[in-house]
Amino acid sequence: MVRTPEELAAMRPSLGEVVLVPTMGALHSGHRRLISLAREKRDRAAPTAAHGSATVVVSIFVNPLQFSPGEDYDRYPRDFAADLEVCAEEGVDVVYAPSVEAVYPGEQIVRVDSGAMGRVLEGEFRPGFFEGVLTVVAKLFHMVQPDMAVFGQKDAQQLAVIRRMVRDLNMPITILAAPTVREEDGLATSSRNVYLSPQERHNALALSRALLAGADASVTGPIGIRSAARAVLDEAAEASPPVVVDYLALVDPETFTEVSSDYRGEAVLAVAAWVGDTRLIDNVPLTL
Known part of the structure; x- marks a missing residue:
């Protein structure tokens, strides 16, 4: 040491x-x-x-x-x-x-x-x-x-x-x-996960579910990817405690600018949200 x-x-x-x-x-x-x-x-x-x-x-x-x-x-x-x-x-x-x-x-x-x-x-x-x-x-x-x-x-x-x-x-x-390491339930590992109460941790799974939904919709293009992920997060916003989203973005992996609706190539679907007093981030790489 x-x-x-x-x-x-x-x-x-x-x-x-x-x-x-x-x-x-x-x-x-x-x-x-x-x-x-x-x-x-x-x-x-x-x-x-x-x-x-x-x-x-x-x-x-x-x-x-x-x-x-x-x-x-x-x-x-x-x-x-x-x-x-x-x-x-x-x-x-x-x-x-x-x-x-x-x-x-x-x-x-x-x-x-x-x-x-x-x-x-x-x-x-x-x-x-x-x-x-x-x-x-x-x-x-x-x-x-x-x-x-x-x-x-x-x-x-x-x-x-x-x-x-x-x-x-x-x-x-x-x-x-x-590559990102995940718990068995899909939550991305993070030092800040220890802040989460059991109910908050359960609700936080919406982040990985939203990314999975977006990845599953990748054949529909950027609009479909964003819509599928947003639908999961909108539902989680009604939970108690709610998942409060800072951003959901589909971006170029080198510049982190939003991709256009006709974009093809490598991309990153990224999300950041608050669950209670804890802010979490997650992402998944995609090929469109």
Whole structure:
């Protein structure tokens, strides 16, 4: 376990090729899938890597820069001892868990702007969110110096803006995506699921049902996809507690702009909604 950038920098030459899994802790089965993918890449890289070694690094850092005032930064789930157990079970080599002061030693004046693609959907409902995400990811990339980094498809817009940052800023890092992991009932795994009461959790299943309905209607085109998904969410809006939708969007997977009614190609059907006091997101990739 490493706590400071200086300690990590001293260790870095001995790590060989590095696969990084950035997390905010509260590790669950979705994170285990990310780590599993990282471990696979490490084991494939090791025979040809520098010094014959390759390393999986998991970072654990709850990033204050991506939380707006009034959001759940203070109550965000934290269980560092349990996180270390997960990392040990999953064969992680290094856990990097810096303090806020280590990541932000002073006021963070310079930040990474996500551009137009980060100001729609999540960016519209959480102003400054992607600026905070990209800034901390850039910092982690500089500190860890990974060859590859693994992110989840569940956070599809985040994945897209990170890929764009890496491309636009010429970062020599390969970004890998792990498919969304779901519970047996279809709910996407999330650290925030622990906030849900039993009834809220039941009602939250409307998000995955709406996405499935949209996917089943993919042969009807964008209008049919949106209509099928919206019908499920409209019904859930009448539940108690209601599912209150922030957005339902069918978007281009690279720009996250809404696709036209005659669009053909790859797309993402994305949803964000409140169930009680908990905000959840989910998405499904589609081919039209």
